Amino acid sequence: MLLYHLKLTKSDTNSFIGNWNLLMVDELKSNNFYLSVENVTFNEYEAYPILADDRFTGTWCANFQKENDIIAFVDFKTGLNFKGKLLPNKIELMILFGKHLITQIDLKKSTTDWEIGGFTTSNKSSELQLTEMESLILKDSLPSTHSVLISKKAKLIYENYFDGYNSQIPHDMRSASKSISSAIVGLAKDKKLFKNVDQSIFDFLPAKYQIIKDSLKGTIDIKSLLTMSSGLDAIDYGLNANPKSAATEDNYQRTEDWTETIINSSMINSPNTKANYGTANPYLLGVAMDSVISEPLILFMDKNLFQQLEISNYIIQTDITARPYFGGGMYLTPRDMMKFGELYLNKGKLNGKQILSEEWINDSFKNYRVLENTVDKNGYGYLWWQHNYEFNGTSINSIEARGAGGQYIFVLPELEMVVVITSGNYRNGKTQQPELILQNYILPYLVN
Template structure:
């Protein structure tokens, strides 16, 4: 019987947890378990707002009501529905639609509700999340130690919360969605009930893989024209050796490779069960998107210039952290990773997110300065994190709505997941935005086009040019790459020819390559989070993609 479980956060290093299983042998458990939802279920939620005069009723349902909340209807809606579930929405001028976000855990899912009579309705599907795709749900049990089994739930790059174990029964919450899993581990089969807010919504059955699974066996070649603004090139590119090396595991963890030239897609393939509709956690590659949002805010005169001081819009409660050096930190210093904050220790992302007991903002702002602002470039996610806080405090609408209205909507991007900081309110500018590879490619094309998409100027040309300038060098990086506003500069040597690329980069191998001299944008996504192969995407671009483009 599915019961409600309160959310006691139990973040686990490297997305794993240990559980002892004395009743089942090691041989029974170790290996990969795969499965899918039973046929009668899916992971979709229906959202309805019913108008009753000045009052309204919000319903979150899946074949039955899961959450029902009465509220006073207004043009701006903010509802706390459960410990980890929120809804926020803005009604458009003619009251025909509500653009909003469902908040689950610390993630925001965009949703559009359309009006029919006295009802606004919409649907939120989680099938775009790879680890919850019915074709790919899996559990990997890889090691045994004195304390039990090391388990990667669903997909190893995600966390679980509120893990509990008693003999062969386990329960946990899926980090991106807050879905609750309760089930039993048995030698040949695992059966999980899936719920939300204590209500059962689906069943998952996993079975032990008896044969060794090739990591990149499944290849999807997308030839279907999708109405997302992209055109397919008539001159398709072929990369047979790369595909062979992926399937043989000579190249590991590759999940998607896309290439566009002259504004048209000429190569698009997905691997390891990913497809054209699956969102991918971009990790730190989304720092470049954070830079774009700051540029748009400057274009809109919300921020006067990159020379504005950080502490001019830091909340009053944290002004006590300002000292003579911190008072000098500007927007430009943050955009170029040269704030001078101690980003390797007290302002290190792993510390303020996982080790400190204080709020993230308090931890970062109390961290000491180790350099004069603007004198030393030291990569650290605290810099974009502070930019998100800064912009949030300048806006008269929530930051996620501003991002959707000014960037995602004009680009036709609707299938994404935005993560927040520890408040659960402010989008986290340090990384982790989930996008489809096509939409990552679209963002790169926007920059190659100097801020335009489909004839619309979304970001000013001047901001694109300023962002792509070589403002500094990453002094703590081995290659000491030149760096713009959260954009890397890198030069490749291919057959004696020098090719310059401007790149957004994220852990695990998430890359957006912009190559102006070739009129090329490329995206490579991968799942190399724990194997030291993050930079394999650079090698793929150098050894396979660029040689093919130069022929």
């Protein structure tokens, strides 16, 4: 489920008014609506609504029901309900929020290819000229690049959007928001809501999970979860991955109790010895922080991070218990992603105000160990990636928030810069394309 943050203003009648942008975009560039009906048997089916405006990240539908000629299903991401009537030549489909009808559509069998996406954005001039990069993006040689932003010393020197995106659209950060999860842990520690990162995860778990604790699992601490070093068999992909493990993200999300599934899984290493990328680690951090924060976790995040950064246009994905999901899936605008990167570049300060302790920033940016399941053997901090870029014999160190599909926040301390790139390369093997863009089409202009 998605939690939409709304900015409300008080009206003259003492009521509060705000805009809830359910589809995330400022306005639809196409009103075309499609329904993909799949895996149909006599009384079973799956149905997935698809908007021609593909800047909306899509639905996550389930609870498919059919009784005679009536079908119904729900989208867990937005909370929309769909109810349809099957007729000989069409489907009469109603879209509802709760019991309130939003619209009704008559759908007929497609006879032509669906027209999806293909939108353009008018480029604007920036202080930094990156014409080669822009040309390649527009020719689709650097496909599905949605935004590129660059700041130096907190000044925005380059900003451009592509494929119809703009500065007002929150973008799915995927796992890049793990770095935001790390910041929430840091804020809780700064406020002394827990003692230190050496505390066992079992110090934070309810009694019903304590029976799973043993001498090895009891040493899984907050630090090991921050550094992907819990030792659990929870490797999501790449080298050493075990796709049959219940603790991989694809598998634990299918179970009724994610926490039990994860901590019940096998150990493959001692904690804090070897790092392998697995989303189960930050998920457990979310469980831990929820246990020590007295107010709803989402309100703690808003008050202590997002409000401090003057971020109001955001969306947070939840886990199965409606708790903010520390494994990923937050939506921020690229400009707000930039603010977050600048917070870390500036040692936890924004506009002279210390929001996150410098100690936490320094600890977050340390290279604790390499991610052994990655080909590049990247160094890893507190849910921050590390990578070095070579250009003309100069090595540029980058600390990075990374998300599937090509969502990146590059923090470049040596250059006093932050680079944000968002993308839509979820299924074409180009999820690391932003690294290529930075190395070949941005750094040469920055270094020289």
